[in-house]
Amino acid sequence: MSTIMGDATATTGLPEGQAPDTAQRSRRLAPATWPYGLLGLLVFAAVLEVVPRLGLVPERYLPPMSRIVAALAEEAASPALWTAVGETMKAWAIGLAIAVAAAVLVGVIIGSVPFLLAATSSTIEFLRPIPSVALIPLAVLMYGTGIESTLMLVIYASFWQVLIQVLYGVQDVDPVAMDTARSYRLGRFGRIRHVTWPTALPYIVTGVRLAAAVALVLAISGELIIGSPGLGHEISQAQSGGAVAVMYALVVVTGLIGVLINLVFRMVERRLLAWHTSVRGEAV
Amino acid sequence: MTDILRRTGLALGLPLVLFVVWWVTSAGSENFFLPPLADILAAFTATWTADRFAADVLPSLVRLAAGYAIAAVLGIALGVLVGSLPRVRAAFEPVLEFLRAIPPPVLVPILMLIAGIGDGMKVAVIVSGCVWPILLNTVEGVRAVDPVLADTCRSYGIGGAARLRHLVLRSASPQMVAGLRQALSLGIILMVISEMFAASTGLGFTIIQFQRSFAIPEMWSGIILLGLTGFALSLIFKFFEARVLAWYHGLRRAERGRS
Numbered sequence: 001m002s003t004i005m006g007d008a009t010a011t012t013g014l015p016e017g018q019a020p021d022t023a024q025r026s027r028r029l030a031p032a033t034w035p036y037g038l039l040g041l042l043v044f045a046a047v048l049e050v051v052p053r054l055g056l057v058p059e060r061y062l063p064p065m066s067r068i069v070a071a072l073a074e075e076a077a078s079p080a081l082w083t084a085v086g087e088t089m090k091a092w093a094i095g096l097a098i099a100v101a102a103a104v105l106v107g108v109i110i111g112s113v114p115f116l117l118a119a120t121s122s123t124i125e126f127l128r129p130i131p132s133v134a135l136i137p138l139a140v141l142m143y144g145t146g147i148e149s150t151l152m153l154v155i156y157a158s159f160w161q162v163l164i165q166v167l168y169g170v171q172d173v174d175p176v177a178m179d180t181a182r183s184y185r186l187g188r189f190g191r192i193r194h195v196t197w198p199t200a201l202p203y204i205v206t207g208v209r210l211a212a213a214v215a216l217v218l219a220i221s222g223e224l225i226i227g228s229p230g231l232g233h234e235i236s237q238a239q240s241g242g243a244v245a246v247m248y249a250l251v252v253v254t255g256l257i258g259v260l261i262n263l264v265f266r267m268v269e270r271r272l273l274a275w276h277t278s279v280r281g282e283a284v
Numbered sequence: 285m286t287d288i289l290r291r292t293g294l295a296l297g298l299p300l301v302l303f304v305v306w307w308v309t310s311a312g313s314e315n316f317f318l319p320p321l322a323d324i325l326a327a328f329t330a331t332w333t334a335d336r337f338a339a340d341v342l343p344s345l346v347r348l349a350a351g352y353a354i355a356a357v358l359g360i361a362l363g364v365l366v367g368s369l370p371r372v373r374a375a376f377e378p379v380l381e382f383l384r385a386i387p388p389p390v391l392v393p394i395l396m397l398i399a400g401i402g403d404g405m406k407v408a409v410i411v412s413g414c415v416w417p418i419l420l421n422t423v424e425g426v427r428a429v430d431p432v433l434a435d436t437c438r439s440y441g442i443g444g445a446a447r448l449r450h451l452v453l454r455s456a457s458p459q460m461v462a463g464l465r466q467a468l469s470l471g472i473i474l475m476v477i478s479e480m481f482a483a484s485t486g487l488g489f490t491i492i493q494f495q496r497s498f499a500i501p502e503m504w505s506g507i508i509l510l511g512l513t514g515f516a517l518s519l520i521f522k523f524f525e526a527r528v529l530a531w532y533h534g535l536r537r538a539e540r541g542r543s
Contacts, residue, residue, distance in 0.1 A: 033374035033377070034374075036371055036374035036375040037374055037375065037377055037378040038378075039375055040374075040375035040376050040377070040378055040379050041378050041379055041382075043375075044379045060397075061397055061398045062398075118291075118294045119294050119297055119298050120298055121295075122294075122295040122296070122298065122299060123298045123299055123302065125515075126299065126515055128518075129469065129514040129515050129517070129518035130510070130511035130514045130515065131469070131472045131473050131476055131510060131511075131514045132473070133473050133476045133477055133480070133488070134476065134491070134506075134507045134510040134511055134514075135507070136476075136480060136492070137491050137492060137494070137495035137503050137506075137507065138317075138495075138503075138504075138507060140495060141317050141495060141500075141503075142317060213385075216387055217387040217388065217389060217470075217473075220387040220389055220390055221387070221389040221473070221477055224389050224390065224392065224393070224477070224481065225389075225477060225480050225481060232389070232390065235390055235393055236393055236481075238393075239393035239394075239396070239397065244397065247393060247394065247397075248394070250390075251386060251390050251391075251394065254386055254387055254390050255382050255383070255385050255386035256382075256385075257385075258384075258385025258386060258387060259381060259382055259385040261385075262381070262385060
């Protein structure tokens, strides 16, 4: 039963990351679709402009797009915004880096020793779904409103994302490849380096990409609720100060950061996995 | 028999060890923030009585269920629509990518502005955060329908509702479930955050209240309850997934066995 369950979760862990045929199709369609995409964005912006102007939604709830853009331009000229962006990105980057390093190390060790995997799986299954925001009060007590509080949330949330993927990846190792490596007398380290690592890498990269998005969510939540410096804090201040356009402008900034993070990680994924069939197929 | 014993031993061993370690190291703890586990457990039974449960935990769960259900219906319906019309998809994709990239917690202040701090705001926050993973995964799933199956349907003259039900929804369901799973953990986070930011009832509000009044063992008991809630919901989801996707997991196993 436990192997069946393990297998079941392993296969559904995959679909997010690996969909070679759909990726290929979108590639083929790509040249023709961007005008539609541009049109979609323009219509979206136009709706945001028109709806408040017509009074369908009061302007104090949703200012017209042009006012948001103006507020954004004004904010972009002030150093305060860039400090806030810097603070958020600092918490995001440090937290993500620590979480990824720890998760890869722990995952490879646990995943390569069957006994450890069996002994820890119940604990992992229990700890993983604990919402990281449950730690907010604890973080506040321990670290106050410093960056450490936010870091704690970011690390906890991203750690599990990566760890689970590493464990799937390590278990996905082809037994024939492993036996081959053994008959060539590769040592434990050699086997990890040349068999386990390349097998697990696509999973790890997927995990890191998911964790990067989660880390941003938690960095912003931490700032919003705890009040450590950063974009989240600026947003809650803009809201309580009644600066609605500024608040929307800051939300747009967080969205842009999110898009940027997604794009960068997809690019890194393609680079790192250029040898992997799921990516190789896409390039043809 | 010994196999079952061994497996239960492995499943319970580490949690038991961790529990004992926590119990022993925290016993007689002088640190104000890290009270003995015995105190936390005593606070747990004293705090989370049936009344408290009905007053604080239940509303949270009802809001979560409502928001999650609305997001699921909305996400799947829009996802099927957007996914089956290539031009619509092309037009929507950049907007959706942008909206998804906005970290959902920032919607709390916005929706608070619009909907006040009542239940409506919290449900709206949960919906607006949960809908994206469901929507985007459904779009992907619908788009990746096996062309051979689609052609087969066409040659048999299967269309309309039957096609939607037996081909589109069925073949997109693994992706949809993946989206629903992501949305569930996001939903719990948003439930807690919306209550922590502004509320007068709810699990998140109560925990923050304990922390502000330095009722530390009670705060810990709240954190544990929140953890248990997350764990229980993920168990329920696993059960649901095993039922809905039984055919898919069987298929995958068969494919793996053959290759």
